[in-house]
Each structure stands twice: as structure tokens, then as C-alpha cells.
Amino acid sequence: MKFIPVKGTRDFYPESMRLRNWITETWRRVSLRNGFEEYDAPIFEYLDLFTVKSGHEIAEQLFSFTDRGGRNLAIRPEITPSLARMINAKINSLPRPVKWFSLPRLCRAENPQKGRLREFFQWNIDIIGVESELADAECILVAVDALREMGLGADDVEVRIGSRPLTMAMLKAAGVPPESFEEVLGVLDNRPKISEKEFQDLATKVGLDGKQIDAIRVFQDVSDIEALEALAKGEKHFSGCQKDVDRISMLWRQLEDFGIADYCGLDMRVVRGLAYYTGIVYEVFGRGESLRAVAGGGRYDNLLELLGGPKIAATGFGMGDVVLEILLREKSCVPDLGRPVDLFVIDGEDGAMPVVTAVVGRLRAAGVAAEFSYKRQGVGKQLKEANRQGARAAAIVRADNVTVKDMATGRQQDRRLDEFLADPLAGLSDRR
Amino acid sequence: MKFIPVKGTRDFYPESMRLRNWITETWRRVSLRNGFEEYDAPIFEYLDLFTVKSGHEIAEQLFSFTDRGGRNLAIRPEITPSLARMINAKINSLPRPVKWFSLPRLCRAENPQKGRLREFFQWNIDIIGVESELADAECILVAVDALREMGLGADDVEVRIGSRPLTMAMLKAAGVPPESFEEVLGVLDNRPKISEKEFQDLATKVGLDGKQIDAIRVFQDVSDIEALEALAKGEKHFSGCQKDVDRISMLWRQLEDFGIADYCGLDMRVVRGLAYYTGIVYEVFGRGESLRAVAGGGRYDNLLELLGGPKIAATGFGMGDVVLEILLREKSCVPDLGRPVDLFVIDGEDGAMPVVTAVVGRLRAAGVAAEFSYKRQGVGKQLKEANRQGARAAAIVRADNVTVKDMATGRQQDRRLDEFLADPLAGLSDRR
Numbered sequence: 001m002k003f004i005p006v007k008g009t010r011d012f013y014p015e016s017m018r019l020r021n022w023i024t025e026t027w028r029r030v031s032l033r034n035g036f037e038e039y040d041a042p043i044f045e046y047l048d049l050f051t052v053k054s055g056h057e058i059a060e061q062l063f064s065f066t067d068r069g070g071r072n073l074a075i076r077p078e079i080t081p082s083l084a085r086m087i088n089a090k091i092n093s094l095p096r097p098v099k100w101f102s103l104p105r106l107c108r109a110e111n112p113q114k115g116r117l118r119e120f121f122q123w124n125i126d127i128i129g130v131e132s133e134l135a136d137a138e139c140i141l142v143a144v145d146a147l148r149e150m151g152l153g154a155d156d157v158e159v160r161i162g163s164r165p166l167t168m169a170m171l172k173a174a175g176v177p178p179e180s181f182e183e184v185l186g187v188l189d190n191r192p193k194i195s196e197k198e199f200q201d202l203a204t205k206v207g208l209d210g211k212q213i214d215a216i217r218v219f220q221d222v223s224d225i226e227a228l229e230a231l232a233k234g235e236k237h238f239s240g241c242q243k244d245v246d247r248i249s250m251l252w253r254q255l256e257d258f259g260i261a262d263y264c265g266l267d268m269r270v271v272r273g274l275a276y277y278t279g280i281v282y283e284v285f286g287r288g289e290s291l292r293a294v295a296g297g298g299r300y301d302n303l304l305e306l307l308g309g310p311k312i313a314a315t316g317f318g319m320g321d322v323v324l325e326i327l328l329r330e331k332s333c334v335p336d337l338g339r340p341v342d343l344f345v346i347d348g349e350d351g352a353m354p355v356v357t358a359v360v361g362r363l364r365a366a367g368v369a370a371e372f373s374y375k376r377q378g379v380g381k382q383l384k385e386a387n388r389q390g391a392r393a394a395a396i397v398r399a400d401n402v403t404v405k406d407m408a409t410g411r412q413q414d415r416r417l418d419e420f421l422a423d424p425l426a427g428l429s430d431r432r
Numbered sequence: 433m434k435f436i437p438v439k440g441t442r443d444f445y446p447e448s449m450r451l452r453n454w455i456t457e458t459w460r461r462v463s464l465r466n467g468f469e470e471y472d473a474p475i476f477e478y479l480d481l482f483t484v485k486s487g488h489e490i491a492e493q494l495f496s497f498t499d500r501g502g503r504n505l506a507i508r509p510e511i512t513p514s515l516a517r518m519i520n521a522k523i524n525s526l527p528r529p530v531k532w533f534s535l536p537r538l539c540r541a542e543n544p545q546k547g548r549l550r551e552f553f554q555w556n557i558d559i560i561g562v563e564s565e566l567a568d569a570e571c572i573l574v575a576v577d578a579l580r581e582m583g584l585g586a587d588d589v590e591v592r593i594g595s596r597p598l599t600m601a602m603l604k605a606a607g608v609p610p611e612s613f614e615e616v617l618g619v620l621d622n623r624p625k626i627s628e629k630e631f632q633d634l635a636t637k638v639g640l641d642g643k644q645i646d647a648i649r650v651f652q653d654v655s656d657i658e659a660l661e662a663l664a665k666g667e668k669h670f671s672g673c674q675k676d677v678d679r680i681s682m683l684w685r686q687l688e689d690f691g692i693a694d695y696c697g698l699d700m701r702v703v704r705g706l707a708y709y710t711g712i713v714y715e716v717f718g719r720g721e722s723l724r725a726v727a728g729g730g731r732y733d734n735l736l737e738l739l740g741g742p743k744i745a746a747t748g749f750g751m752g753d754v755v756l757e758i759l760l761r762e763k764s765c766v767p768d769l770g771r772p773v774d775l776f777v778i779d780g781e782d783g784a785m786p787v788v789t790a791v792v793g794r795l796r797a798a799g800v801a802a803e804f805s806y807k808r809q810g811v812g813k814q815l816k817e818a819n820r821q822g823a824r825a826a827a828i829v830r831a832d833n834v835t836v837k838d839m840a841t842g843r844q845q846d847r848r849l850d851e852f853l854a855d856p857l858a859g860l861s862d863r864r
Contacts, residue, residue, distance in 0.1 A: 004517075006474060006503065009474035011471075012470075012473070020469065033796050035534075035802070035804075039445055041437070042442065042443070043475060046801065047438070063497060063499065065497030069439075073438060085435045090445070097806055105475060105537070154667040229652060254789060257790045258790070258792070258793035259794065276456070306434060310460075339469060340465075341467065361690035364465050365580065368465065369465040374562045
């Protein structure tokens, strides 16, 4: 009988696990220094929680099941509904603003393809209880802080910023009927990924005429804040949403103050697929890449209310590990991650194995990463094994003395056993 | 509409998440310094992988489902089958011994009760490819190293060590028919948790007579290595398994060499519930506790072969977070875990908010944990917020100077903005 992993899932052997940990630890460190606190929720929830408010696409991609008690459950495809549920449950006792992050494992029954798997990890950053666009700016800062920390510069990645309310105002002014908005937003969401011809065909299919498609293009193709402000002044139908234009302008100034405007660009083609966004939206892409977004987010001021809570402002983003890893490889930002072995302990004479065991026990209890060989073999072979494991040094022990060999320099020093144990890493060169 | 978490699952609000992270990070750090490498597998696998070899109990507790492609899948109730699958898939290219650990999230459809939930985290330590009992001893060392690191001493916890082959030999000699072994082992597994009267009743129920029950008691109640060795010499039926007695004696010497014998005790009542154990088995308990085991493991030399691979020696253990957390609380070993805010940045005069934003952006990019207030309010209120968040210091910024207030000592120093940014934490007392 042969067993294989399920299509679209990954086995994390130690080498890929080190990279996954490097990514998640960077996300965690950056979150903490940006003032966010970590939370998590169960891997499965009541099915309803995920179907009530998410877009059609997510509801179709659920792994759902019924437990022995007849409950309809599903593995989480995103963590935002669980976040909203948790916030709502303690809404009166949580100090605001709530600045939380999470690193959930998520599952979606999608067709696996490049950058899209059935199981993945997603960094989530959310700020609850702040209406000011400064919260949106801070979320974008956190995303950029992590990308920069991983070695991706403003030449490598770009945060493309759009606006849901301005997009809606434009559609309304163009005479698109409100009942088609969700379908039309789906087509707009696809525009950056397809050719203009394909866009034209799709838009026609959902009932848009040539004039409407032109209006969409004029709006979506504004290239900067000044052009957007000019358009808003010139087009009467934007007069009702001057505050949304002002929000984008304010956001832009804050991104400049935060020192990350070089990573950002205005892009009204960004609308985001999910149904629950209400304000500023954004996606992060590799520059010059056709790959899907590495992160996406925005404001969702209605979601907590939709899930049984009060109306409360909320904004945040998610960044997935699958597209990020592809991008990091393309930009040569994946570091060389080795095993952290400090000392490889070797039996240097017959009968020294109990001493090896005792030394290993003492070293590990003192916080030193210590390894040894299970095979009783010559010192030369064990030194080879020490080298294969990337050990910083080898300690060849006898009844009461130790020869410490620095694996980087080859330098050896003889020490008394008790002296060695008192300061086992003394005089060694740094880990490679 | 009100949503709640599913029975037996946990929401991790920031405070409980900090504790969970403290536990898992300790497990990870201890694993690495003991020479283990981390791996992980998907959260769901083909159902068959879990039903083929596990005990009856685990198969009954699966959350299983069928995906759109008609595959029968299940959320993992343990990670050992996935480990065996992964090892088997690369058996010829993996350098041996394989020393791996994992920190999987697991789900079991159990009835929730104290120490037992439907979703939990479990530390797994495994050594593949080593027949010597030194590998069993090393696994026990790793378990003790983590418990000690968390503050649990030899007075708090005990590793109780038994032997599957010796238990089987005893049952065989007592005339228990092999087809009842699994059922009888289940009863033996329960013995430490129930009264002797209840044990007598259960044993009778599975068909054991008074003489057989007495034989079990004589064997299980040996209290140390010497008594076991004496029993093995005296009872003819143990003559076929002298090597298993020798293994236990050797193991005991290695535990002494590793410096952890004070944490360990011989206990032939330990048999472990799972069907696949083949050698030395052990469980970790709080001393003087009636609580279930905090960890359990042993040798499982046949499992990889059962799952389609070659016959290869294997040993390891699992430690769950739920029982561990209860034990840590009972022994007052849960640390005070705070938020890591280095600097809380305050606007010290009108119009200073862009400076606050710029300073926060610079500090975070330099790796400093920096917070600020979204509300424009007086310096006093913001200082209060800095205090509530446990910040190390507050930085009150103006156009070109900063007052840094050490929150622990109350000491203030005025600095030029550029000097402050060059070394923002200079002169501050350590974090509490």
C-alpha cells in the first residue's frame, strides 16, 4: 500500500520547513514591532460563518463536513470571519483600537495552479475601531515593512491602491444597474490579469455597453493623485464622494510621512474580489510580474455588523505564503538557512560513550545545541558527520579532557572537561 | 445572528496566544538544541492513512469528509502516519538517523473534558533508523529538557517507563489468548486511572480469570530495575525476552548518564493505547496528579512497513498542549508574558503628527517596536496609554526635538530628533 499527499497540499520536509519558518517568523517579528498582538481561532467553524458574508467564490471553495453531532462545519478558507466573531464576542471589554495579527493555516478547494494551492498560510493584519485612513496607511506600512525586511525593495514590489466607493460611484454614474454591481466588480477585478480585448468581451457579456466600458477605462486609468483630484472636480457624479477622494489624498500624504510612498502607486483598477470591502482597497504585486497578488486588503466597515455585532470601522490585509515564496525566489531573496548545531560531541577513546552522553545532556540543558553520533565509529568519520551537519565545532571527549575543533578555521584546543563545560563555546568563531 | 466557536475548540485571544506561543517556542528551541529538524504535513490526508494502522480509538475520533472530487479525506488526529508516509517517500535519499520534530495542530472528535479537547497542539519528537535504546533515552531526554526549561522539576513530573514486549510475554505466559491482546491492553492502559476494584471488574469482563489478574499485578507492580531483573530471572516465561530486560537496564544507565534519572521511574503499568508500539513505552505525568498523561511515546519498529515502506526502527513521543497548560498552572510555572512595546511615540505639540508618523516609520524599519495613538489627545492621556501598553519608554516629539521618558524610572531626557533616531533606546532601563 502506497500513500501520497492530497493534490494541492504540501509536505514540509526540513529544508522547506526552514523557509516556511523564516517567512512566518519575519511576519511575526514585524507584526509585533508595529504594535500588533497575535490571535488565532479554530481551524474549523460552523459552516454558516463562512457563507453569510463572503463572496460567491469563497463559499464555493469550502471543505465542509458534518460531525457526529450533526453540526455543519467547514475548514476555514480565511480567518476574517473568525476574527469578526471573536471581536463581537468581547466588543465591550476589548481596549480599542484593536490591532491584531494572525498566521493561520487556511484551506480552499480550488484547482491547484502556480501560486494557488488547497492549503496555505496567510499573514493577517487588522485594525478594528479606527475610522481614520491613518489605519489603512499603517496596515500598508506593516506590509511594506515585512517585504523590505525580506529583502524586497521598491523596485521589486508595488502596493497598488484603489477605492471601492469611488468605483461604485463611477459605475452608478455610468448607469450600471446596482443588481449587476457584484458581477461587474468581478470582471473589473480580472482586468489587470487579462488583455484589453478579453476585458472588452467579458464586460460586454455582463451587459455593459461601449460607453460604459469607456467610462470605466477613463476612471481606472488615472495614474496619480493629481489626476484623480482633477477627474473628481471635472465629473459631477463624483461630487457626492469628495470625502473619498480626500481620504485617498490624505492616505497618500501619510504613506509619504511613513517613508514608504516609493513602494506605493494609485491604481483604480484594484477593486478586490471579496464582497465585504467598503473603502480603500489595495493589492501588492511584484513589479513587472504577471503573477497574482502577493497580498490584498482594505477597509471593511460593515463586516462585524453583518456577523451580529455593532457597526464598527475595520481595515486590514492578508498575505499568502505561496505567491510570496515564488516572488522571493524570482528576486533571489531566499536566504541560506542551515541547521543550528553548536557542538558535535565525539567519543575520542574506547569506553568514552558514557562521557559523551553526560556531556551532551549537560550542554543541552545549558542551552547549547549539541549533537552526537549513534554509530560507534572512528573520530575521522564522526568529524565528517559534524561537517555534514554544519556544526560550529566538534568536541572530542575522553575520560577527563576534551579537544575542541573549530570547524570553520580548523583550529584545535585541548581543555579540561570541567573547564570546557563551564564555557563550552569559548574562543570559537561565529556560526557561518 | 450570533456565532459561537464549535464545542471543544478554543479561541486564542492575545493573552492565551502569548502562552501558546511561549509553549510552542520552548518546544521548538529545545528540539533544535537537541539536534532535531522541524517538518510538517498537510492538515488533511486520505482517510485510509489514519485507519490502516491506528488503534480503534483514534479511527473512531476522525473528522472525515468527502471533497468535490470524491476523495475520502480526514483532518489529522495525529501526525505519526504522515511522518511515516513522508519518510517512506524519501527513504533512500534521507541521511540517517532521521531526527525530526513537529508542532502540529490536531483534531479529534472526542467528548470535550478536562485536559481533552477537539482541537489541540502536540509536540512530536521522532528518531527513525536507530535500533539502540539510546534513541529512546534521547527522546526522553528531550521531553525532560523541555519540561525543565518550563520550570517543572523532578519533584513536579515523572516519566513512567514500561515495555510492550515484556507485557506481551507476561500475558502469553498467563494464558491470555492472542486475539484478546488488544482489548486486554486497553484495560491495562486504564489501570493507573481507575480503582483496583474497577480494574478487577473490567479485567473480568474481557475474560481474565483471578489467576491471570494476579499474574498481571505481580508483573506490573515491580518497582525498579533490580526487581524487574530478579523477576525475569525467576520466571521461566521471560527467558525468551532477556534482551528486552537488558534494553530496559541499558536505557536506565543512559538516563543516568544524561543526568535525568531523577525524572524517571520504572512502571510496567504503562502500555500505551495505540496499536503500533513494539518496544519501550513511556508516559509523563505530574507527580501526585490524577490528570491524564502530559506526554506519551515509545518504540514503533513496524509502522513504516505497515504503511508501505521498509522495516525500519523508529521511536518517539507526543506531548499535548492542553494537559501541559493545566499542569503548568497547577505548578505555578506560567510566566508573566507582556507586550513588547519599546517606544510609545507622542505628538508633543500641535501639527507634530506628521513627525510622529515619520518617527514611527523610521523606528519600526530599524527593528524597534514602536506604537502611537490614533486619537489626537493631550500628552498626559497618551502617557497613560503608553503605560497601559507596558511601553519601555515614551518619546514626546516636536518639530526637531524629543523628550524621552523612561516608563520604569520616570527619568526624562531631551534629545535632538536626529540624535534620538540614531540610537533611540540609548540609556533606557531594561524591559520589565
